Amino acid sequence: MRASSKLTIMMLALALLLLPASAAMAALVEGEGYSGVRKILSEDGSQVLLELEPDELFIFVTNNKIMEKSQVARERLLGQYIRARFPDLKFRIVVWDDMGIREKNFEASGVYPDMVLELIDRNTTRTIKTYGMDWDLTPLIEKYNFDLSRIDEASMAIVYDRSTGGVLAIPFEINDYILFYNKAIFDKRNETYPYAGMTYDVAFTKTRKLTFDEEAGEKIMSYKGYQQHPDQYLKLNQLGLIPFSLTERDKVVLDTPEWLEVVENLSRFYDIRGNSWNKTDDFWQKGNVAMAVDHIERLLQVAMVEDYWPANEREQWLKWQTDAGVLGNWDIAPIPVMFEGDDTIYRPNVTGWFITKQSQMKETAFQVIMHLLSDEVQKGRAMDGMKGVIMTPEIAAAYGKNLPELQGLNLEAVYWGRNAVQPIRSPEVAGSGYWDIALWKVYRLYIVQQGYLPEIALKRVEQEENQWIQDQIAQGKQW
Amino acid sequence: MSKTGITRSNSFSLLLIIGLVVGLVLVPVVLVQAETGGVVEGEGYDGVRRIYGDNGEVLLELQPDELFIFTMNSKILEKSKPAREKLIGQYIREKFPNLKFRIVDWDENGIREANFEKSGVYPDLWFNLVANVSADKNTMFIDLTELIDKYGFDLSRINEACMAIVKDRGLGQILAIPFQINDYILFYNKTIFDKKGVAYPYAGMTYDEAYAKARTLTFGEGITMYKGYAQHPDFYLQQNQLGLVPLSTTEPNKVVLTTPDWIDLADNLARFYEIRGNKWNSTDDFFVLGTAAMCVDTIERLLQVTLHPEYVSAGDIQEWQRRFAQNGLQPGTWDIAPIPQLKEGDASIYIPNVLGWFITEQSQMKETAFQVIMHLLSDEVQIARSKDGIKGVLNNPELAVNYGVNIPELQGLDLSAVYWGKNAVIPVRDPEVVGYTYWKVDLWKVFRQYVFQDGYRPELALKKVETEHNQAIQQQLAQ
Numbered sequence: 001m002r003a004s005s006k007l008t009i010m011m012l013a014l015a016l017l018l019l020p021a022s023a024a025m026a027a028l029v030e031g032e033g034y035s036g037v038r039k040i041l042s043e044d045g046s047q048v049l050l051e052l053e054p055d056e057l058f059i060f061v062t063n064n065k066i067m068e069k070s071q072v073a074r075e076r077l078l079g080q081y082i083r084a085r086f087p088d089l090k091f092r093i094v095v096w097d098d099m100g101i102r103e104k105n106f107e108a109s110g111v112y113p114d115m116v117l118e119l120i121d122r123n124t125t126r127t128i129k130t131y132g133m134d135w136d137l138t139p140l141i142e143k144y145n146f147d148l149s150r151i152d153e154a155s156m157a158i159v160y161d162r163s164t165g166g167v168l169a170i171p172f173e174i175n176d177y178i179l180f181y182n183k184a185i186f187d188k189r190n191e192t193y194p195y196a197g198m199t200y201d202v203a204f205t206k207t208r209k210l211t212f213d214e215e216a217g218e219k220i221m222s223y224k225g226y227q228q229h230p231d232q233y234l235k236l237n238q239l240g241l242i243p244f245s246l247t248e249r250d251k252v253v254l255d256t257p258e259w260l261e262v263v264e265n266l267s268r269f270y271d272i273r274g275n276s277w278n279k280t281d282d283f284w285q286k287g288n289v290a291m292a293v294d295h296i297e298r299l300l301q302v303a304m305v306e307d308y309w310p311a312n313e314r315e316q317w318l319k320w321q322t323d324a325g326v327l328g329n330w331d332i333a334p335i336p337v338m339f340e341g342d343d344t345i346y347r348p349n350v351t352g353w354f355i356t357k358q359s360q361m362k363e364t365a366f367q368v369i370m371h372l373l374s375d376e377v378q379k380g381r382a383m384d385g386m387k388g389v390i391m392t393p394e395i396a397a398a399y400g401k402n403l404p405e406l407q408g409l410n411l412e413a414v415y416w417g418r419n420a421v422q423p424i425r426s427p428e429v430a431g432s433g434y435w436d437i438a439l440w441k442v443y444r445l446y447i448v449q450q451g452y453l454p455e456i457a458l459k460r461v462e463q464e465e466n467q468w469i470q471d472q473i474a475q476g477k478q479w
Numbered sequence: 480m481s482k483t484g485i486t487r488s489n490s491f492s493l494l495l496i497i498g499l500v501v502g503l504v505l506v507p508v509v510l511v512q513a514e515t516g517g518v519v520e521g522e523g524y525d526g527v528r529r530i531y532g533d534n535g536e537v538l539l540e541l542q543p544d545e546l547f548i549f550t551m552n553s554k555i556l557e558k559s560k561p562a563r564e565k566l567i568g569q570y571i572r573e574k575f576p577n578l579k580f581r582i583v584d585w586d587e588n589g590i591r592e593a594n595f596e597k598s599g600v601y602p603d604l605w606f607n608l609v610a611n612v613s614a615d616k617n618t619m620f621i622d623l624t625e626l627i628d629k630y631g632f633d634l635s636r637i638n639e640a641c642m643a644i645v646k647d648r649g650l651g652q653i654l655a656i657p658f659q660i661n662d663y664i665l666f667y668n669k670t671i672f673d674k675k676g677v678a679y680p681y682a683g684m685t686y687d688e689a690y691a692k693a694r695t696l697t698f699g700e701g702i703t704m705y706k707g708y709a710q711h712p713d714f715y716l717q718q719n720q721l722g723l724v725p726l727s728t729t730e731p732n733k734v735v736l737t738t739p740d741w742i743d744l745a746d747n748l749a750r751f752y753e754i755r756g757n758k759w760n761s762t763d764d765f766f767v768l769g770t771a772a773m774c775v776d777t778i779e780r781l782l783q784v785t786l787h788p789e790y791v792s793a794g795d796i797q798e799w800q801r802r803f804a805q806n807g808l809q810p811g812t813w814d815i816a817p818i819p820q821l822k823e824g825d826a827s828i829y830i831p832n833v834l835g836w837f838i839t840e841q842s843q844m845k846e847t848a849f850q851v852i853m854h855l856l857s858d859e860v861q862i863a864r865s866k867d868g869i870k871g872v873l874n875n876p877e878l879a880v881n882y883g884v885n886i887p888e889l890q891g892l893d894l895s896a897v898y899w900g901k902n903a904v905i906p907v908r909d910p911e912v913v914g915y916t917y918w919k920v921d922l923w924k925v926f927r928q929y930v931f932q933d934g935y936r937p938e939l940a941l942k943k944v945e946t947e948h949n950q951a952i953q954q955q956l957a958q
Contacts, residue, residue: 213939218950220943222935271755274934288933450764451697451756452704460702 027088028055029363038111040101045108049099050092052111057082057091057361057368060113062123063351064173065297066308068095073308077381078372085371089364103131112358114365120155120169120352124162125434128169133356136166140355140366146170151373152389154240154419155350161242162434164427169352170369171389173381175295177232177335177346178413180283180302184329185210185223185290194291194333196416197343200265203291203336210290211275221288224275228293228335230266230443236346237262238338240420243439243465249431250469254442254462255455263454265338267447277448284317287324293335295349296414300385303405308385332409334416343417350389387414433478437465517577518544519846528600530590538588541600544579546571546844546851549602551585552611552834553661554779561789566864567855574854578847601841603848609641609657609835613917614650620837622652626849632656637856638872640722640902641833647724648917650910655835656852657872659864661777663714663829664896665816666765670807671696671705671772680773680816682899683826686747689773689819696772697756703770708751709762710775710818712926715748718829720821722903725922731914732952736925736945737938745937747821749930759931769806775818777832778897782868784808785888790868815892817899826900833872870897915956920948 033055040050052058059078066073074093082091094101094113106112118127128134141148148156148167155171162168181194189209207225214221239258245251253259270277283292284302302321304314321327335345353369355362371377378388379395383402388395396415400406438445439461446457524543532538541547548567555562563582571580583590583602595601605620612620627634634642634653641657648654667680675695693707721740727733735741752759765774766784786796803809818828836852838845854860861871865878866885879898883889921944929940 211934213936215939215942218946220935220939220946222929222933222939224934273753274936276931276934278932282933286933446704449758449760450704450770451706451758451760453699453756456699456702456704463702 032361032364041109043108058113059093059115061117062096063119070308081377112356114359114361116354117351121158128354135357138167154421155348155389157421160424164430169354171350171352174348174350174387175297176387177295179333179335181291182330196334198336200336211272224289226269226291227280227289231440238344238420240422242422249429252462252465254458267454285320287326305405332413334413344420345417348419522844522847530594531598546580547602548582548604550606552608555790557584570860601839603842603844605837609644609655609833613648614652615916620654624653640831640904641872643904646907655837657833657835660831660833660870661779662870665818667773668813670812682817684819686819697754706757706771708773709771713923716922720827720903722905724905725920728906734945734948736941742938749937769808787888815896817896827903828900831902
């Protein structure tokens with residue numbers, strides 16, 4: 001206790017000494033920084049979880065499994081780029097729940113991150129606004145003449161819709177969805193492999209053929225043709241639909257021909273006898289699934305990229321895939337498209353950078369963001385397996401080049417197509433909040449568990465969720 | 480006695496000593512009471528028995544001449560103390576007015592099996608599912624054959640199907656006397672039948688007819704989807720109406736599930752869950768959601784949903800009334816029938832889900848306990864209990880006629896359904912055929928793992944479970 005408080009004082013003194021020096025070295029934008037050491041406290045205030053120097057940029061990362069689990073990845077995917085460009089800038093990357101640090105601790109300590117990486121769609125309101133961290137980046141975008149048109153249109157549409165008039169986040173990375181297929185199962189039925197531009201109709205035909213059982217001696221296997229998580233399929237749908245009215249606020253709209261088309265398009269797969277929805281894990285863990293839609297993070301996980309996962313997890317995935325006979329037997333393709341000739345993939349599952357209202361290093365943070373959005377960094381990260389939001393042909397072609405574990409796979413699949421662009425509602429219609437409605441009920445409660453027909457499931461969820469919103473409003477809640 | 484039990488307070492230990500002294504003084508008196516309906520002469524304990532908890536605290540004290548009755552696997556006895564008196568206590572009290580006894584249900588005061596071992600104090604009488612105790616693993620219960628012979632107790636009065644389970648599990652011994660059957664019946668929602676103008680189920684209805692009804696009764700209306708039929712697949716297999724056991728009746732250590740009978744059985748139910756919209760979920764769909772037209776469930780469930788205040792707690796009654804107000808399942812809107820038949824003209828219901836009485840090895844009141852059992856199996860008690868809604872085990876037709884007459888909440892229902900038909904009789908295997916042990920077969924995997932989750936055809940699901948178990952058995956035998 002005594003030693004640590006001594007240390008704190010020393011560090012404080014040191015930090016104060018360093019402050020003018022580092023500013024002079026142009027790491028920090030002039031005039032930015034904090035007047036003293038910042039301490040992140042435990043919720044009850046009894047413990048110091050983290051100390052930050054006055055000139056240290058505090059970067060908080062959420063919703064990223066790779067950075068959560070791997071220190072090496074934090075440096076490789078983020079740290080090295082900041083270090084290269086801003087050699088004198090001190091920064092600290094904290095991933096959600098590191099040392100028990102969550103958003104509540106910011107509130108308890110009065111110390112907030114300077115930059116937060118968050119899911120733009122779901123958490124602009126649920127997290128950023130809830131903790132009072134929202135801050136419009138428009139003045140900085142204008143000051144630095146930062147060109148937003150370079151960024152994926154679909155990701156920007158989400159930013160604009162969620163920001164109600166401003167720009168609360170800069171998109172950074174898309175944990176997009178791709179199709180995995182088990183070549184051995186295709187070969188068993190002499191079925192041609194999936195390809196870029198394959199429609200759901202074609203996938204459906206393949207699924208029917210690839211849902212079969214087989215007995216070979218003691219080994220009895222029932223194969224499923226197709227698994228795609230229905231929640232993400234709906235939420236990130238390829239028609240770019242959002243479950244809300246475009247003209248009225250606080251109103252869920254699901255009982256439409258477009259939504260019905262989306263729902264029926266997938267539910268037919270799970271009506272095939274033997275192809276019931278269970279989970280995409282089965283693809284690697286049971287080896288009984290011919291095609292599965294899952295995300296890029298999963299690709300990097302099942303490819304067992306060394307820098308990104310702890311050794312025991314990589315061993316576990318190796319064992320699963322070996323036991324299930326899928327190791328080295330699978331490849332990837334883009335997800336199926338809704339219509340022949342279409343190249344629309346999911347609405348982007350995008351995370352972006354927020355600068356907090358509380359930050360006293362806003363311009364420094366923005367300069368870091370601008371650098372992270374440069375072609376150079378976005379390409380470097382793409383080479384390391386991260387799909388970015390700058391989608392030049394050069395960046396797309398570079399995807400995965402640095403990762404030996406990905407070689408041999410059809411990596412073009414990752415950047416193929418265009419993300420579905422959602423409508424941008426006017427601020428009055430979008431409202432200040434974001435109703436996190438239970439869209440999952442359409443499939444997992446009503447269709448899968450309760451046996452509902454798609455049309456009735458959509459009607460029911462629309463009605464239930466509108467009721468829920470009205471109940472929330474009656475309780476004085478905004479979202 | 481453990482010291483930790485006597486650490487509470489002086490007055491408490493004084494009480495214990497007094498109790499002990501009184502107990503010792505009483506023993507001779509009690510022995511004399513044998514003729515007046517107390518303990519059988521020469522039986523009883525030397526002193527007070529104490530059941531201890533994990534921290535040495537005394538959970539229960541029993542007097543030296545107190546018969547300790549332990550019950551489990553009965554929801555009604557578990558939840559309602561008045562039910563213990565009504566369904567067991569009053570009969571003992573009447574016949575043995577001087578016999579002290581204590582009924583404890585599993586986990587009451589935290590008392591479970593482990594506490595008996597720890598305390599060296601065991602129940603005298605034990606009430607449990609008959610099928611759960613097999614002679615090869617039994618270390619706790621006595622062979623009742625000697626007492627049966629001594630008292631000339633006539634086992635032929637008891638339901639043949641129940642006795643078959645006793646004999647099969649006993650390997651030549653009689654470990655239990657059957658007492659009551661928590662049998663299965665068909666519940667149907669008249670409102671849903673009426674919506675579609677479908678005729679109600681009736682005694683002797685085949686599964687084919689039920690299937691035709693299920694198809695008509697699986698439909699959507701407004702924002703609600705109705706399911707035609709729900710029957711728990713685990714019990715359907717385990718308690719099957721063909722009296723099949725999942726083990727060879729001629730060879731030891733062998734699981735057999737791929738016979739035409741087993742395949743027919745599995746196919747017979749699987750077709751119901753292939754009706755689009757009629758997914759298996761749970762029988763809550765009938766009782767809680769009110770959206771299933773038919774479901775198969777237990778007599779215990781019947782007594783629960785009729786809300787008889789002696790069997791259901793006030794809180795539960797309120798909760799159910801709230802649900803019924805919501806889902807429309809008011810009295811008069813539903814009724815019961817026997818479960819469907821595999822073939823036209825059959826009258827075979829499930830292998831009995833039978834509970835019975837065991838006497839422990841450690842008991843020093845074995846004859847007293849057996850006299851109690853004999854009384855509980857008398858025509859008089861079995862008829863009286865049947866009047867109170869509990870299905871008994873005697874062949875006496877009076878039981879059936881009187882079913883439920885004392886329970887006002889059951890009136891208006893087709894109570895003849897409860898005793899209709901004959902329980903399926905399992906084969907009694909020779910000890911040589913049983914082999915090393917009574918292998919536990921995970922029949923639940925057939926439907927819930929392989930058919931529903933993994934999409935196997937029923938035939939292959941059976942084969943898969945058979946193969947897995949036989950492999951596991953051989954591995955275990957090799958060890």
